[in-house]
Amino acid sequence: MIEELRNKARELLKTKQVEAVIGYQRASDGLSAIPCVIRSEEEAGRLIWDAACVYNLCGYLKDFRAKKLGIVAKACDVRAMIVLISENQLNRDDVFIIGMECCGVVDEKRARVSGRDGSDISSADKCKSCASCVPLAYDCLIKEKREKAKVSEDADKDKYEPVRKLEAKSLSEKSKSWKDEFKRCIRCYACRQVCPMCYCPRCVADQFMPVWFSKAGGIEGNFSWNVARAMHLAGRCIDCGECERACPVGIPLRDINRKIEKDIKELFGYEAGMKTDAKPFLACFDKNDPEDFIK
Amino acid sequence: MKYAYFPGCSLHSTAREYDRSAKEVALALGIELAEIPDWICCGATPAHITMQLLSIALPVKNLLLAKKMEACEVVTCCAACFNRLKTANKFMKQRGEEQLKIEKILGEPYRGEVEVRHFLDVLVNVFGSKNLETRVIKRLKGLKVASYYGCLLNRLKDVTGLDDEEEPRMIDDLMEVLGAEAVKWPYKTECCGASFSLTKTDVVLKLSGDILQMAYDEGAQAIVVACPMCQSNLDIRQAMVNKKYKKNFNMPIIYFTQLVALALGVEMKKLGFEKHMVDPRPLLKEKEIIFSKA
């Protein structure tokens, strides 16, 4: 599989179909995978593919604006690209998607704890509920030889089970637990930096005219930032889980993202990153949208 | 000035003092009032309620009698008679079947040649209030009166043509000429119940009671009238009003002629104040219009 990938990269570079290929290489720890940019056939040997290839590489695409690029992409990464394409941030013709059939990636945080042996660690949460190991769009597909069933063992289950459990808690419980979570936020904005959807030239959190919410780390400011982030991802988040992974204080950001994802799916039948010509969820409407909450 | 005088039934009975005082005033001012010989009742309300032709024929009969006196103007003091005479006269000025019927009833032609005047009209408009003012000897200073015209004196305008229908001023102005004060009040032309004095006494008590109350409320010390029916309802029934509505009215109801006569210096004795149920003399004494020796 890895060889197949490397060959494809060499071919693309050789035929000048792309100026570079973005993919993963092995980190110096010998276990983790880190992003790399392959600009020549010779370098293609650095490319790797395994369950350690956790990162969503789409974020790098914006650094190569208007250049033809190849990118190694899992199913979830491709959905992010679809959103970016629909939002005019990426030209489909500018990117050659090397689609990777994926059986799930490791839970990086747990992997760190459990000794990093890479072979016997559990998949990340996001993969447990992922039903599609084949990307929605690709220019070439590199197939997985492993058994597929293993990847989506939980996929039949209610995807939003955990969200529902959280919803069911009492108001004061919810209030208390989220306050505890947000209290810890250090406003490092790692969640934003790592998110493939956060491409604003200047984030609202950094704006001064007006100051949308307190920039200082206090419960009000932290709460606002997290709500603002969630709302800005509403109908766009494809649940790549990068924010939660990147969060240094371990705020369960995916819970928030998935709550919105669930509501949008249930109330409006909308899913992000499915079609390149989809209208942005919050920039369109249906006359029959529910309004029972309005007096 | 010579007039045929039609007193009417009331002035020969319940309102003798009206008759007497009117004659005194006429005498004092040199107005000659020659009573129509053998005059008959004008028929009053019951006539026009019962028989229309009769209600015309009776007054016209009187006018014919006046015509025979070679008087061209008839003067009356009673507002009701005045109204009936005027109505009949106006009626006879038109020509039609009905008029022929009247002539047939009376056996004489009549075309409304005789004019009908109320004594008030003669006093204010013919003699003239300015002239009258020069003849006032005793000004009625300090006397606050409510002038009460009743319904028939000024209604209907095209019949009587005397004064404003809703806000008449003739008596008020006359009172001021005499030096009395005429209070402003809204009941100048309200109905006192008039002809129901006997039949619907209760109604008369209520209507007259309302009028008395209003006059009292507006500060009047006496009510001045120009109609014998109004006078009798307000005066004779006053005691009953007091009894029925638990009031304490002691409101003299005085004919305007009585006050004019007083002002012209006519002796009080000649004016029949003693005939009033509510004696006006204490009030007039209090205002020093008459004196106790009298």
Place this chain on the structure above:
Amino acid sequence: MKIGVFICHCGTNISATVDVEKVAQVTSKLAKVHFSTTYLYMCSNPGQELIKKAIKEKGLDRIVVCSCSPSLHEKTFRKCAEEAGINPYLVEIANIREHCSWVHRDKKEATLKAIDIVRLAVAKVSRDKPLVKTYVPIEKRVLIIGGGISGIQSAIDIAFAKYPVTIVERESSIGGRMARFDKTFPTLDCAACILTPKMVTVSQSQYVTIYTCSEIEEVSGHVGDFKVKIRKRARSVDINKCTGCGACYAKCPVKVSAKFDMNLGLRKAIYVPFPQAVPNVPVIDRQNCLWFSAKNASGGTKKACGLCKKICNFGAIDYDMQDEIIEEKFGAIIVATGFTQFDHSVYGEYGYGKYKDVVTGLHFERMASSSGPTGGKIIRPSDGKEARDVVFIQCVGSRDEQKGVPYCSRICCMYTAKHALLLKEHNKDAQAYVFYIDIRAAGKNYEEFVKKVQDEYGAIYLRGRVSRIFEKGGKIIVRGADTLSGAQIEIKADLVVLATGLIARPETVKLAQMLHIPYDQNRLFTEAHPKLAPVETVTSGIFLTGACQSPKDIPDSVATASAASVKALGLLLQDKLEKEPLIAKVDRNLCSGCRACVVACPFNAIDMKEIEDRALKCKRDVAEVVEGVCTGCGNCTVVCRMSAIDIEGFSNRQIMEEIEAL
């Protein structure tokens, strides 16, 4: 920054519940507030002079006026500020009347709230920016929707000013309801005699285009530049070739009941609705035409009629004619869609519309018309016999909250009086009985007319509604009351004429949504202001006339038609259209080009534009607002995550400042 705060007493409207002096005293201490004062009537001339004087003497550079709703005097005070040399958009209104003094009683609470309201306005004004009005070009043509008397009058007025005007009429002839009337109150001149000349005038004017059998399909754009799609339904007769000779409908073998005559008479399948029709061109009723029914029934194999085509010497009959969509641009639109009659079949007590001899006023008009289906005889539709005892019932559907509409239809009293008169004129022996609740004859010579009908024509007016109507022995038994005498009344009538109310046409809602104009709970179009802007709508460039706005008689319809024309002409006479600068603006540095605003704009007022980004050294797309099209709704500002697009006058900074001041 020197902010001036001006607090109006509004007589005692504000000062009775708000301690204005205290408001002045407290607000004068707010940051940036330089001056604060009160006055009895700020909107009066002396009030405005006071503001101007304060601006000059105290050197104020923005002002807050604390008074009534901005919908009333915002413009006044903006102009006032402008005259004193301040940009008019540096003015804010604190609404302490409608939102405070008039809705609270406790003086202490109201005063505190008023202070808060003023604080909000001060916060907002501190973030106001000077703005300059923009201008857009105007398409110098007017569209009139509806060809009744209102539409015709508007067209005549506009054509008189030599501006092109287009009438779109749904029926095959213009003329509308008035064409169906016999005589008109109170002067009793015949409707056709006064309408026909007007119809001819518009049809002959070089400035007027008439689209009959046509409807509005789509409206986009905005004042000065409306883009309208008009559907011309297939008439099956070529309007240019037809001479109106009438040979076709003389020959046509099909007879169906005529809708124009309220189904009291018959017409052909090819027909002109009435002899004076404009254009005098027949139309084929495809539902009833033998040619079309044969074609539809057997796929064209069966032998079809085709008589009219054969007889026509001018080749004007065109069975293959298709609907046509015309797209045109207009600077202004006048809506003159008129009304429809209330359907009395909801009244079970009046026979659910089943009794043939219970008809509506419009039936009566057609019967009374000498060119109508009965030749001017007032008959019983059931047996054709002349009607003698005719009962008229007013307020059918009107003033009935249960089954009808709550409002008074305004013209029924008059047309019923007219009917009672016409009845007597058509038949000396007839007797009219009119059941009414009130007689509303508030027009020139109207009351006199009604009295004439009562005095001279012996119409018996009975004050009360009719409770029940039923048929018995060939008569219509009417049971009503006369509340004046306290009696129940029963009348055995030959004919009952219901004065059915005027209601909005069913398609008004669709049209309103197309035109973006509001309508009320009765689906009547809403004027911009019931008193001061009676023919305008809140959407600039769209005007109302006639009964589509509220029930109106002919004089009122004509008056509003001329009023609407003047408004439209006033617009067209401008070189360019002044536009409020309260529109969206893009900060290109912040724009990521995500296109959300483009998608979300209800008016397609945002385009994408490629710019050269020097910092990134590449080309990129950014949003750009089409100023003439933007209405300033602000929807784009919310879908923009980076707040690169903002609304002048309601900017993010202004609103956030207000929230801060809460």
Place this chain on the structure above:
Amino acid sequence: MKWFISQETIKAPFQKILEKGCGEKVARCYQCGKCSAGCPMAFQMDYLPNQIIRMIQLGMEKEVLSSKTIWLCASCFTCTARCPREINVAEIMDFLRRHAYRTRIIPSGDTEIPLFNKIFLRNIELFGRLYEVGLIGMFNLLSGEFFKDFTVAPKMFLKQKIGIFPWRNKNAKALKDIFRRSGGLEKAQRGRLLYPKLIFLNLSKKFIGKIEKLK
């Protein structure tokens, strides 16, 4: 609702008879109610003046003529003076009473007034001028109110307000002729000026009332 009316009633000639009889166009009335608003007697009436007019408009002859209202009218002319449609309501009331006498429809209660009028006229006919003692005496006798105004009477005599003896008319015959001829021309059935039904009604009512009071 007190009545049920059909168009036969509405079309009845009553309104026309009235128009002919007193020249008043009742159809002109638009029921503003001003006559009732100003009527001093309205509080005693069974129908307000405007209702009477309305009933005439609707041809309700019997109901109108048997109403108390027409007898309670004091002929003060307030209504006529103020009517915006220039209808002489007082004159209509007069007509109605005359018409009632003529058709001999008398209200079921309150019969004193029709009786009084008759007695009054008989008094004039007999004496030429009003003879109060005769009038009061006769009225009291025939209405059954024998002792009415007994407290006032002595005072009146004392103050010479009313005379004890009637005035002697020298022209009695002429007077009689006037009465006779007008009665004849007007078809007023003058001969029955005091018809027994009226008196009987009055007396019996009064007696029954008194007996009930005693109980």
Place this chain on the structure above:
Amino acid sequence: MINPRTQELKNSRAESWEPKIAAFLCNWCSYAGADLAGTSRREYPPNIRIIRLPCSGRVNPLFVLKCLMDGADGVLIAGCHTGDCHYSEGNYYARRRFAILKKLFEFLGIDPRRFQMAWVSASEGDKWVKVVKELVEEIKKAGPILAKS
């Protein structure tokens, strides 16, 4: 850290607390509806502070957030009924946006009573009064927002 104003509010509200409610009203329907309540002299509680906006579609969720974080005890958004929007669609966008936000707030433990939406037309002065009365009642039940945080 707490905004100094909110601190001040916190102190001032310790004793007799009256809720402070921010209301975003569209200019064409709801603001006019509130005006109508005024012209018809309908009384309602004084707790509401109105911010006039062109359209309910102009209300940014961040405005709502800012209100609640700055100490407003409740937020109301009022606009035209669907189909009646002066800008024809603005309220449809608002409806979608705030359906999500309302659910999110509840998920994060904010009392749903604190954030409400209503359609109030220009002719519904009575409805405006009703909405305000109910809202104030509900927020009084929910209590001061700062006491809870």
